[in-house]
Amino acid sequence: MSFVRTVLGDIDSKDLGVTDSHDHLIRTGGEEVRENKSFLMDSVSAAKEEFGSFLDVGGKSMMCMDPIGCGRDVPKMLEVAEAYAGRGNIVMTTGFHKAAFYDTRTHWLATNKIDDVVNMCALEIEEGMDENSYNGPVVKRTAAKAGLIKAGTGYAQIFPFEKKALEVAALTQQRTGCPISVHTQLGTMGEITAEMLKGFGADLSHTVLCHLQKNPDRYEYKRILDKGINICFDGPDRVKYYADCILADNIKWLVDRGYQKQILLSMDAGRIEYQTAYMKEKNVIAKGIKWLLTGFVPILKEIGVSEEAVQDMLVNNPARIFAFK
Ligand SMILES: [Zn+2]
Structure with a gap:
């Protein structure tokens, strides 16, 4: 069976259904929140x-993309997932964001040998995510396993920290078969x-680049x-x-040029x-995540x-791309 790894267990990829391929529901800290309180989702x-x-x-399914050190909160996400068990699926990620969100001199990604970092990420996929998202030396594995590996790059730059995170993602994928999703800056x-x-050995057919709509260059999309x-x-x-x-x-x-098998959608x-x-909760009206299906998809049609x-x-596409190899 081709499977996708959700926080409540592996599912047949045929059961993934309508998928929001990059989103956020809970974020309880991290550098984004320090910069701007609107990133706090607790x-x-x-x-x-x-x-x-x-x-x-x-x-039906949502890929929740908060990685290690960026406010990922496994216990709170599990509460959300368990409330919809059997009705909806949540996938969470291990791996890292762009360098700007970390102290790139002292962070454990920077100071450890790459094999040790790969092992820490792979264990989140194979055995369970750390309850405290590797924020300290004490590791308490939850039953929830990561189903994606994240990496991130900067605006028109890839820093050494990010290059190492990309290599970690590729090597973790080789060991576990887990798909990769990459944050690109603008x-x-x-x-x-x-x-x-x-070059690092990743399988690009199980790898996704995100946020490309912020650079609306369709000729570049085609080259990518x-x-x-x-x-x-x-x-x-x-x-x-x-x-x-x-x-x-x-x-x-x-789509008119035949690329519909390589495109995913999300809010x-x-x-x-x-x-x-x-x-x-603040008495303010916002369109919200559902608008992907109620507003944007009708525009496409x-x-x-x-x-x-x-x-x-x-x-x-989500069923194929997010399936483990
Ligand atoms: Zn995001």
């Missing part, structure tokens, strides 16, 4: 309601990141996809970057202000993206 009740509203409009460095990962890696277009409802019509038109342009609603339930292509991007 309400289990709001997270439950937001995830439930995604399921209510036809969603959608830059995608081609070089794909080449580096391939021609390398065999996948793109997750996240963040519709972010007019401060680009209007949704630009994202929708670029997706259609790629990446990584701040409380992007989520309906968190903002409801209206401009002529076929039902079959939408089914690939939301269901068939």
Whole structure:
């Protein structure tokens, strides 16, 4: 059986269903929160309601992308997942974010030999994620295993810390068969990141580059996809970057050229202000994660993206790409 590793156990990848391929429900600390309080997402009740509203409009699974040291909170995420056991799936990630979120001189990724870091990440996939996300020397493994490995790169730059995290991701994938998902800063460095990962031995068919919509260069998308890696277009409802019509038109342009098997969709609603339930607690209205299905997918259909292509991007591609090898 081809399987996806959720926090409540492995599932047949055929049962993944409509998938938000990069999102956030809980984040209880980390450098992002230090920089901006809107990144603090620590309400289990709001997270439950937001995830439930995604399921209510036809969603089934969510890839939650907070890695080690960035406010990942396994116990709180488990509360959310258990509330929807049998109805919805949550996948969590091990690995690292971009260098800017860490002290790159003293962090254990920087100070340890790569094999030791790979082992620590692989154990999160094979045995269970640390209850405290490796924030200290005491490790308490939970029953929840990671189903993704994350790495991150900077704006138009890849720092040594990030290069090492990419290598860790590739080597951890070789050991465990786990898929990889990479944060790109404003959608830059995608081609070089794909080449580096391939050089480190990653299987690009089980690897995703995220946030490319922030760099709406469809010719670059084509060059990236021609390398065999996948793109997750996240963040519709972010007019401060680009209007949704630009994202929708670029997706259609790629689908028309035969790339629909390599595209994933998500909201990446990584701040409380992007989520309906968190903002409801403040008496503020926001579209929320469900808008991916209720708002953005209808735009794709209206401009002529076929039902079959939408089914690939939301269901068939996640089932194939996020499956363990
Ligand atoms: Zn994100």
